[in-house]
Amino acid sequence: MTAFEGMLFDGVRATGLPVQLEARGDEVLIAGAALPPRSINRDQITADAPIPGVPRLLRLPGGELIETDAHDAVAALWPPKDILARAAFAMESRWWAALTGLAVTALSVWLIVAFVLPFAAEPVSKRISPGVEAYMGKQTLALLDRTIFSPSALSEEETDDYQEKYAQFVDGEDEPSTRLEFRAAGTPNALALPGGIIIVTDEMVHATANDAEFLAVVAHEIGHVRGHHAMRLVLQDSGLAVLMTALAGDAVGTTLLAAALPAVLLKTRYSRQFESEADDYAFAMLKRHGESPKAFADLMRRLSLEHHADDESDTLHRYLSTHPATEERIRRAEREQ
Amino acid sequence: MNDRGTMPLTTYRFDFTGRNGEYFRIWIVSLFLSIATLGIYSAWGKVRKKRYLYSHTELDGTGFEFRATPLAILRGRVIALVLLGGFALSSHVLPIMQLVFILILLALTPWIVVAASRFNARNSAWRNITFGFDGRVGEAARVFLGFGALAVISLGFVYPYARMRRARYIIEHHRFGETRIRADLLPGGFYLAYLLATLMIVGTMILLVAVTTAMVLVSGAAGKQPSGGSGALALVPIAMVYIIYIAVFAFLRAQIGNLTLNGVVVGPLRCRSTLRARDLVWLYMSNIVAILATVGLATAWVTIRMARYRARNLYLVGEAAPEDYAGAAAVHIGATGSEVSDLFDVDISL
Numbered sequence: 245m246t247a248f249e250g251m252l253f254d255g256v257r258a259t260g261l262p263v264q265l266e267a268r269g270d271e272v273l274i275a276g277a278a279l280p281p282r283s284i285n286r287d288q289i290t291a292d293a294p295i296p297g298v299p300r301l302l303r304l305p306g307g308e309l310i311e312t313d314a315h316d317a318v319a320a321l322w323p324p325k326d327i328l329a330r331a332a333f334a335m336e337s338r339w340w341a342a343l344t345g346l347a348v349t350a351l352s353v354w355l356i357v358a359f360v361l362p363f364a365a366e367p368v369s370k371r372i373s374p375g376v377e378a379y380m381g382k383q384t385l386a387l388l389d390r391t392i393f394s395p396s397a398l399s400e401e402e403t404d405d406y407q408e409k410y411a412q413f414v415d416g417e418d419e420p421s422t423r424l425e426f427r428a429a430g431t432p433n434a435l436a437l438p439g440g441i442i443i444v445t446d447e448m449v450h451a452t453a454n455d456a457e458f459l460a461v462v463a464h465e466i467g468h469v470r471g472h473h474a475m476r477l478v479l480q481d482s483g484l485a486v487l488m489t490a491l492a493g494d495a496v497g498t499t500l501l502a503a504a505l506p507a508v509l510l511k512t513r514y515s516r517q518f519e520s521e522a523d524d525y526a527f528a529m530l531k532r533h534g535e536s537p538k539a540f541a542d543l544m545r546r547l548s549l550e551h552h553a554d555d556e557s558d559t560l561h562r563y564l565s566t567h568p569a570t571e572e573r574i575r576r577a578e579r580e581q
Numbered sequence: 582m583n584d585r586g587t588m589p590l591t592t593y594r595f596d597f598t599g600r601n602g603e604y605f606r607i608w609i610v611s612l613f614l615s616i617a618t619l620g621i622y623s624a625w626g627k628v629r630k631k632r633y634l635y636s637h638t639e640l641d642g643t644g645f646e647f648r649a650t651p652l653a654i655l656r657g658r659v660i661a662l663v664l665l666g667g668f669a670l671s672s673h674v675l676p677i678m679q680l681v682f683i684l685i686l687l688a689l690t691p692w693i694v695v696a697a698s699r700f701n702a703r704n705s706a707w708r709n710i711t712f713g714f715d716g717r718v719g720e721a722a723r724v725f726l727g728f729g730a731l732a733v734i735s736l737g738f739v740y741p742y743a744r745m746r747r748a749r750y751i752i753e754h755h756r757f758g759e760t761r762i763r764a765d766l767l768p769g770g771f772y773l774a775y776l777l778a779t780l781m782i783v784g785t786m787i788l789l790v791a792v793t794t795a796m797v798l799v800s801g802a803a804g805k806q807p808s809g810g811s812g813a814l815a816l817v818p819i820a821m822v823y824i825i826y827i828a829v830f831a832f833l834r835a836q837i838g839n840l841t842l843n844g845v846v847v848g849p850l851r852c853r854s855t856l857r858a859r860d861l862v863w864l865y866m867s868n869i870v871a872i873l874a875t876v877g878l879a880t881a882w883v884t885i886r887m888a889r890y891r892a893r894n895l896y897l898v899g900e901a902a903p904e905d906y907a908g909a910a911a912v913h914i915g916a917t918g919s920e921v922s923d924l925f926d927v928d929i930s931l
Contacts, residue, residue, distance in 0.1 A: 253709030258758070260643065260708060295629050298636045301646065309709040311643075328614075328625055336629075337612045342606040345613030346878075352616055482670065489665070578912040 246321060250302070250312030252276065263310060267321055274310075291322035303535050355510035356487060357510055362517070365479040369472040374439070377475060381439030388443075389427070396426035396446050406449065406458065413459050413533060414466065420447035422469050423572060424462065433462045436468035438475055456539035460530060464540070467525030473518040480514050523573055527580040544570055547556060590898055597892035598644075599637035599885050607633055608881040624655035634884070638892050640707060648711070649704040694751075702755055718752035724750045741771035748841045753867035757847055765851075766844040774836035778829050785825040789818055824866075831861035842895065850899035856891075863889060890909070 246267045251260035252274075263276035267436065270287060275281035284304060292301045300318040312318065324330050335341040396403065403426060410424045422440040432448040436450040442465040444458075489509050512526040526539040548570040611626025630653045636644040640830045661922075671678035695718050703713035718915035728743035752764035835856040864887065868874075871879035 258708040258710050292632075293629075295607065295633055295636075297600065298633055299644070307709075331624065332610055332614060332622075332629065335613075336603075336606045339602075339606065342609050346609045347615045349609070349616055387898065437711040482666075486662075486666075 246317045248312060248314030248317040250310040250314070253280070253309045253311070255307045255309065260311075260391050264310075265310070265317075267317075271462065272321075274304075279572050286321060289322070293324055294319065294333045296333065296558075301577050307556055319480055345447075353487070357484070361480045361483045361487075362476075362514070365476045365483070366472075368479055369475040371473055372472075377472075378439035380435040381441045381474075385425075385441055387444070392457060393427040393443075394430055395428065397428050398426055398446055399451065400532055400557060406444075409455055409459065413462060418470075422466055426473075434465050436465040438472075438478075440469045442466070442469065451503070451550075452543060453546070454539070456530075456535045457543040459533070459535070460526060460540035460543060463526035463529040467522030467531065468518065471518065471521055472524060473522065477514060477518065486516075519573075523576065527577060531580070536575040539581040541574045544574050546579070548574075590900060592853075593897040595892040595895040595897075596639045597637055597885075598639060598891040599668075600887060601636060601882050601885050604633055604836070605881040608884070613774065620658075621655065624651040624658055627651075627654055634888055635705070635896050638888065640897070643708055646706040646709075647704060648706060649700070650924055653700075687726070690725050691718050694721050694725060698751060698754070707723075710758040713756040713758075714754050714755065716750060717927045721750065741775045742768045744775075744837065745771045748837075748844070752841070762847045763846040764844050765846050767838070770840045774833060774840065777836075778833050781825065781832065782827050785821065789821060792821070793818055798913075827865050828858075828862055831865055832858040834858075835861050847897070850897045853896040853898050855894040855896075864898075 248265055250263055250265060252263045253260055261276050261278055263274055263279065266273040266275075267476060268299060270286050271283045271287050273283050276448050277445050288305045290303045292303075293298065294315065299311050299313050300315060302318065302322075303313065304310065304404065324333070335345060398406075407424060408425070414422060422436075422442050424444065425442065426449065427443055427445055429445040432445060432451040434444045434448050435440070442462065444461060444465075448461060450457065452461065482528070523540075526540060530537050607629055611622070611630060612640045614622040615626055628647065628649055631647040631649070635647040638645050668679070668682050671682055695714070695716050698714040702712040705712045724743075724746050728739065732738075732740040745766050749764040749766050752762055752766075755762040809918060835858040838856050839854045845852040861924050868879075868883045868887075872883060905911045
């Protein structure tokens with residue numbers, strides 16, 4: 245026989261009436277000062293799922309509600325059937341269980357970010373039809389042409405000359421095929437778009453001291469194309485966005501910024517991994533064609549010197565930069581030669 | 582004192598009694614089980630977190646009740662996730678799709694506002710009496726899209742008025758039981774708040790130009806860039822912009838929040854809100870620092886302290902006791918609107 249107290253809310257007036265409840269076998273007796281005593285079958289009363297620190301609510305058949313702090317009595321009379329609710333309540337009630345959950349959460353987030361997403365994105369990216377990739381590349385190029393690119397200012401002879409060197413360089417290479425294009429952008433840069441379009445800016449062409457350096461740039465971009473890096477980055481970023489939404493779904497307003505920062509850092513990490521991969525491919529390809537990866541190191545060193553002359557204390561920018569630390573890349577190239 | 586038989590005004594306090602440790606455990610277990618069940622548990626987790634927060638938000642000593650079922654929220658989440666996924670993917674495949682998506686979402690705003698308000702109202706109760714929302718999509722379209730368009734066309738001059746109309750629409754269509762909630766709002770306060778916010782932004786911009794010019798002149802006078810120091814100095818304007826952004830945000834939150842809540846009339850009772858911009862600036866700044874310093878673990882603590890601040894600055898003042906309200910039957914409503922507005926962070930707050 246269990247007896248406990250609660251407040252009854254009838255659902256008509258916003259007033260609570262103190263009541264006593266008493267369980268006798270399958271019946272629950274409810275009585276209060278202003279209420280005639282009545283007996284209700286225990287199965288007709290439903291209890292809400294328990295949450296630590298939250299009063300229990302009992303719903304009576306007619307829409308009435310009883311709020312009570314008698315957690316033990318309610319748990320004994322109406323044990324929660326829902327296994328999920330039971331497991332959650334058990335974990336929420338114990339510090340050690342909650343902290344274990346925290347440790348496992350942190351570990352799985354790290355595993356997903358560091359291994360699962362990159363590992364899953366690779367086979368998926370290879371299965372995306374070349375048509376879709378080519379279409380995405382064309383769309384991106386159209387957007388870049390409208391925004392930051394202008395037509396190349398190289399003369400026709402220069403362009404033909406570089407195209408010929410490029411054609412010789414990639415002759416006999418495996419699929420997927422690539423296409424070289426030139427644009428003016430204001431800064432030395434080269435990029436690989438989905439579908440195999442390689443863009444080298446006029447400024448980058450002028451920055452190269454010889455053909456070997458030009459081919460080093462092209463080899464690096466071919467590395468991106470062969471690894472489907474553009475597509476993989478899209479997939480990994482999307483996975484990251486879903487994960488972040490799941491983790492920081494509660495964040496609103498000003499705290500959203502605090503949640504966005506780790507996402508930016510993780511994206512940067514992915515980009516750096518792809519740069520290293522493309523570097524490795526470039527070193528191997530250069531060696532296959534009898535060129536030395538030293539050309540790559542020379543160009544990088546010169547570009548980084550020019551960059552530093554412009555702006556010397558750019559530590560934050562360098563830290564967030566998508567390319568791995570330039571020094572490290574130069575050292576790797578020199579080790580490879 | 583009690584002249585001409587008027588009853589003395591009584592103040593009914595809101596309070597928040599949630600505890601950091603308890604809520605932290607509920608929050609972290611929700612996160613853990615959500616990941617372990619590939620996101621499915623998140624709907625259950627959301628209900629448990631909201632039930633905890635509602636039940637510890639007390640008016641006159643009784644907590645509120647959140648009644649939504651996890652399945653309704655899960656359904657809404659799936660639809661919202663498909664929309665979000667489509668949005669994220671479309672931007673990569675076809676940039677123009679993003680614009681189309683935003684337009685579709687904009688066109689859906691009235692429906693989202695109505696659906697979310699109805700879901701939240703129907704699932705909120707106090708002393709076993711549920712709230713209700715009976716706004717129509719047509720009127721929401723007029724208020725949100727119509728006045729929104731006018732605000733754009735008028736280069737923002739109509740915006741404060743549009744903001745007031747939005748608040749009025751949301752308030753006036755709410756019920757507590759069978760008691761219709763009334764809105765007593767005037768555009769004057771809204772205009773003053775936005776005017777002051779604009780002046781704050783203009784003032785900062787002038788200051789910013791002055792500081793930047795001074796910095797350029799100083800480094801120019803020094804002959805060359807001082808090595809090392811210039812990088813840190815360059816961060817000063819960025820930090821200033823960010824601090825002012827938070828200050829203006831907090832100022833508007835406090836002002837608009839107070840104006841709106843003070844215009845809420847429930848039967849013979851009137852809301853009284855005492856949010857202060859300087860309190861909110863401190864809360865927002867310390868929240869960001871705490872969340873960054875704890876890699877997000879302070880989220881639970883942030884939720885609790887914000888709920889406590891809001892509840893302790895809200896009162897009901899009037900002549901009658903809040904128990905004199907009659908209830909009304911509950912109706913089943915889906916959660917999609919509410920979940921869409923959560924994921925895309927559509928501002929439909931009061």
